[in-house]
Amino acid sequence: MPPQANCALPQGFQLDQYRIERQLSLGGFSIVYLAYDTEGTPVAIKEYLPNSLALRKEGETEPQVPEEHRAAFRYGMKCFFEEGRALAKLMHPNVVRVLNFFRANGTVYMVMQFERGRTLHEYIQKHRGEIKEGMLRAVFARMLNGLREVHSHKLLHLDIKPSNIYLRTDGTPVLLDFGAARQTLLTDQPVLKPMYTPGYAAPEQYEKGAQLGPWTDIYSVGASLYACVTGSAPPRADERTQHDTLQPLVRTHAGRYQNQLLELIDWTLLLDPLKRPQSVYALQKALVHRQRGADRPEKWFSDLGSRLKSFIARN
């Protein structure tokens, strides 16, 4: 039986010092709300509410957790705290900022800075296969600044995908959703297996006991770049390890983007972790390195829209 959907808290609900405006998203583990604090500043509030373990019925505020799920519910809460711990340490313009953490209604809440814009996923949907190279390079180079910050705290994101990369209205990216983030040094500890997103997860994330590292996030960055170029995610990594149907982009998309960029994406999507770029810095360097002269397709110049210009201007 599929679990029943949890009801979101109603508009106007006073949650601690925040007033709920509306639901922003509903996931398997949480609901995200737009809310306002006492000064009227908008914030995003993430509510820990695993669908399979807790149920909030229409008109109720406190979710019901059946006795047999209580231990699992508490355990999941531990993972939610891990996300909070991970984010609390990070203060970077390209990483979502946590503002507060509190307990109410029998569960826990994480308050984050509210960002206006849309996800890269939405952007890809709208501009399928037509994303400009300059925009791609600019967005990812900045997003990687955030990811470098994450890695420098000995953390891995482990769920990088276009729907977790948010584009502010000024075009700058913010890395969201650290629900799968994990302290690299603690990988041998039992963890509630996060829901990896097929297509974006690295092959080693499907393997038990495999060594996860920066190269794992790098694969997901590559898969997100791939999605920008082709309009959809690459084949699932676990299927690729059985029978690899992935065609290198240099073959399928030559001419539309610089070879150097396509080669770079193909490089990040190699199944063998050791053959990929080993650090975000290496990837970032290659991304901002633009080849000059003959390699650059003529079309690139004529395609420059005002949006792209504004991106370059900010570089």
Place this chain on the structure above:
Amino acid sequence: MRFTIYQESRVGQRSNNQDRIAHCYSRDALLLVVADGMGGHQHGELAAHVAVQHIALAFQREARPMLADPSLFLSRALTNAHHAILDHTLDRGLAEAPRTTIVACVIQHGAAFWAHAGDSRLYLLRRGHMVTRTRDHSRTQMLVDQGLLRPEDAQHHPGRNRVYSCLGGTHQPQVEHSPRTPLCDGDIIALCSDGVWGPVGDDRLVTGLTNGPLGQAAPQLMDQAEHIAGPSADNLSMVAMCWHDENNLGPATVDAISTRTMEMDMFSTRLGSGSASNGGADLDEDEIERAIREINETIRKFDQN
């Protein structure tokens, strides 16, 4: 500061645990607390909970990172905790103020200060011997002091649980304070409820606690107390601390906590109450509170940068 801490509270054979324990430290000061909510009265666990929480919070407010005057702090914190219990009684409309014993110890500048009311005890052990322990505020101890009861009979005296000083209740507590007591490398300070010291007595407590590293010796002692008490085992609680010389980096101190690298305004706090038997992956209430507090402390810390 360098020290090793062991803290545990068990329900024993009772239906609920009315003991509350905590330790909390900043870079330069350490607090240890045990409270035993009095079962004969209503809501003993509430009194113990309010008292421990109140004292731990007061410590976090004032030890930044050092207390101005540890004795004065203990005196004020215990009196205020008493009044906090009375306030709770009013807020909740309880017919009578719940009561709890209390023993609290502060260590700062290499010296210990403690204060207590009731029959929860503090032991100071040095090189396998007892240097001192608190004297219970109980009817039996009074009889022993007056020469009307032999110490060895006190353990079985029917009045041994009659405590004449405590926090909460209708009377102002009579809090007894220790002098400033300098600590030596290897000294053990153990705070415990009568559920621990009652069944084992002083001698077995001293040998038990000094028998190997604290992390093993303390739970073994509690096992022993629980075993001796059998079906009548009361709640058992202990916060034990082994003091290490800052420069002693010997193998005995591998589990030790060093506060040297702590930020000035940082605290580590552990409150405990529940039975440790269901340890493992499950989170208890206190751990949830602690996780939230730690996350918020980190957020505030980075916000100021």
